Amino acid sequence: MAMTYETRMAWQNRMLLVPAMVLLGCFILIPAAAAIYISFTNAALNGFAASHPQFVGLKNYVRLFSDEGFWNSLIVTFYFVFGSSIVGQFVLGLASAIALSRPIAFKPVFNAAILLPNAVPEVVAGFIWISMLGGGKYSTLSRIVGLFGIAPQNWLESVPLLMIIVVNTWRGIAFAMILMTSGLSAVPAEVYEAARMDGATPSQIFWRITLPLLRPTIFLYMLVSTAGTIAIFGLIYTLTRGGPGGATEIIGIYIYNQSFTAYQLGYGSAVAVIVLGVSVAIGAIYARVLKVQV
Amino acid sequence: MTLRKFTRAEATAYGFLAVTLLFCLLPFIWVVLASVDPNASLFLSLPKGITADHFVKVFTANNGRRWFFNSLVTVGATTAVVVVVGGMGGYALSRTNAWWKSPFLYAIILVRVLPPTALIVPLYKFMLFANGLMGAVVRSVVPPDSARSAMQICGFVDGYLGLILVLSAMQLPLALWIIKTYFDLTPKDYEEAALMDGANGFQRMHRILVPLALPGLGAAGLLTFIGAWGDFLMPLTFISSAELQLLPIGLFRAFQRANTIDYGYLSALALLYMLPAVVAFGLARRFLIQTFTGGIKG
DSSP: OOOOHHHHHHHHHHHHHHHHHHHHIIIIIHHHHHHHHHTTBOOOSSSHHHHSOOBOTTHHHHHHHHOHHHHHHHHHHHHHIIIIIIIIIHHHHHHHHHHHTSOOTTHHHHHHHHHHHHHSOHHHHHHHHHHHHSSGGGSHHHHHHHTTTOOOOOHHHHSHHHHHHHHHHHHHHHHHHHHHHHHHHTSOHHHHHHHHHTTOOHHHHIIIIIHHHHHHHHHHHHHHHHHHHHTOOHHHHHHTTTOSTTTTOOHHHHHHIIIIISOOHHHHHHHHHHHHHHHHHHHHHHHHHHTOOO | OOOOOOOHHHHHHHHHHHHHHHHHHHHHHHHHHHHHOTTOOSSOOOOSSOOOHHHHHHHHSHHHHHHHHHHHHHHHHHHHHHHHHHHHHHHHHHHOOOTTHHHHHHHHHHHHHSOHHHHHHHHHHHHHHHHHHHHHHHHHHSOHHHHHHHHHHHOSSSSHHHHHHHHHHHHHHHHHHHHHHHHHHSOTHHHHHHHHTTOOHHHIIIIIIHHHHHHHHHHHHHHHHHHHHHOOHHHHHHOOSGGGOOHHHHHHHHHHOSSOOOHHHHHHHHHHHHHHHHHHHHHHGGGHHHHHHTTSOO
């Protein structure tokens, strides 16, 4: 028993991390590595290939590049990420953060209202939005726009992609707002005062001071939010299941449908590997931006 | 009191916030009204009367009660697992200076951005494999007639245990971050003083570390609860039998049955389902910034 205190502590730390490593290893790292392997096979959920998966080399990837469904899904995902997280949530979240940074009455009420859509589970969000959008002339949205003389329609069929962008914007304003609020609070008040003294207009202050000073926060937001939006599944699955005709089939839903509806695990895994690659790239930039402290 | 005139900037701010508020709350009006409307439909309408029947039915009808129970058991257990495992790991990550510390932290960030949908296929295969092993073990120790119910508890596919472990793994990276950050803020001196006074490992943990890290452990627990409670993909993929169904999938499936939807009942169920999440979200409000920035700064 010649262990020093330091050696004992070092072993203790390693032991304490074992359960966490087992969980992360079994349920995240091994599956991620296995996804790469499965993507080179013709593994399936039924039929002969289910019990005897064959190594097929790059076949799944070759098929991927000529598969319209895959390209369609990439494009839908791009519009979805761009429309909801980069434009919708960001613009509304930043505007809310700026509006709420002023001395305003009922601040907690506005705050709570914006946070609520983010707090509810995905299924509930899908459920209540079906009442808003589905069902032709009886849906809430049809009745509202009817006041302005716009024809009622089944919104999830006429403009499905736009609608899932609206729903995801609705859900994520809070996320952008919270981040932007913390960014704004880091800007010293004297900067604004000085600008006002010099006769800067509100729009000059916004474009020349607020926005440039928020740049690091905005960059961080774009990274986290893009990664988060690519990972969305339940919200859209409960609303449209990717339909009609693939119009809302964002990449997560495409993977799920290929694997569990079309039973093609190998092909689904090839798509998953591409998504994993993109996510790891985003994560690497993210880790760099955060400058992990040791 | 003098009435002061609104400046244009103020008027814009109020106008914008009012519209945003309406946008955010509008979809909720239907679910609230429908939950007390005796003749609820999919569409927004003012109830002719008010009834509590739908809420009563959630707790008397077998389905609603069972879904609630299953969700509470799995999500509760997940939260416990994550707080304990994350507490141990977060402490070790905070106190160590070993070479693997920084790669480990990087890895956690990378793991956090991996979309669960991209992992679901291999995860499913792994779970099938683990389920086979567990099945063999269970059959060898449990009499055949109770093997099925034993597998519902400790099976990996269509069993509590598998779902709890998967949900825990998904929530663990964030919890590790938050707890590690919290231990970084608690000085080592207390532990060392306790050590000098002859406290053993358990006493140091019980009397010093846990109380000091309680806010961090609490935050990690709340966020784990929110994440696991709302999760849709894992119960959708790994639970198939009706008696193990969780709230999100039960609600989703009931809503898919086109002809026989009881909107009042489902609305009440949806409200009760979102309630714990909203409360936890309210409590976790001040920690949210950490979840979004990775727990680096408060």
